[in-house]
Amino acid sequence: KYQEIKADDDAVYERVITIDLGELKPTVSCPHTVDNTKTIEEMPKIDVNQVYIGTCTNGRIEDLRIAASILKDRKVKEGVRLLISPASRQVFLQALDEGLITTFVNSGAAIVTSGCGACVGVHAGILGDEEVCLATQNRNFKGRMGNTEGSIYLASPATAAYSAIKGYIADVREVL
Numbered sequence: 001k002y003q004e005i006k007a008d009d010d011a012v013y014e015r016v017i018t019i020d021l022g023e024l025k026p027t028v029s030c031p032h033t034v035d036n037t038k039t040i041e042e043m044p045k046i047d048v049n050q051v052y053i054g055t056c057t058n059g060r061i062e063d064l065r066i067a068a069s070i071l072k073d074r075k076v077k078e079g080v081r082l083l084i085s086p087a088s089r090q091v092f093l094q095a096l097d098e099g100l101i102t103t104f105v106n107s108g109a110a111i112v113t114s115g116c117g118a119c120v121g122v123h124a125g126i127l128g129d130e131e132v133c134l135a136t137q138n139r140n141f142k143g144r145m146g147n148t149e150g151s152i153y154l155a156s157p158a159t160a161a162y163s164a165i166k167g168y169i170a171d172v173r174e175v176l
Contacts, residue, residue, distance in 0.1 A: 054085030058136035076108035077167030
């Protein structure tokens with residue numbers, strides 16, 4: 001059961017940090033550690049073989065809605081594998097009810113079962129030698145997706161969906 005946790009109305013803070021979200025730039029974690037980050041503007045053009053959206057990290061219904069909104073009426077670039085893994089069976093059923101699964105399939109994506117799967121290199125989505133995957137999972141360590149010769153980049157579901165269309169790690173702000 002969800003229970004909101006919030007500060008008391010009379011709470012006093014050491015400091016308040018205000019962030020203009022409109023000024024944030026999409027960020028990508030480059031191989032082979034999550035803290036090896038660059039803004040999308042700092043990234044060279046990197047072609048992708050596979051895009052993996054979902055898992056327990058970024059496979060929530062909100063994430064799938066964002067990805068579907070970008071993929072709607074668009075096709076995955078030929079030669080790119082797009083895998084969608086809802087975070088849970090409940091999320092899968094909700095995505096099915098909302099028509100998101102149809103959008104994914106029509107774009108050229110494959111829907112894979114909820115669970116660790118490709119994220120840990122034990123199911124559909126294991127990388128081949130020299131392959132590049134842009135994923136929304138939470139880790140990109142060497143060998144994480146089943147092959148030490150593959151490279152994993154991490155990004156948001158929006159960036160991942162747009163990159164699947166373009167065929168390279170792309171700036172989703174072009175369509176937002």
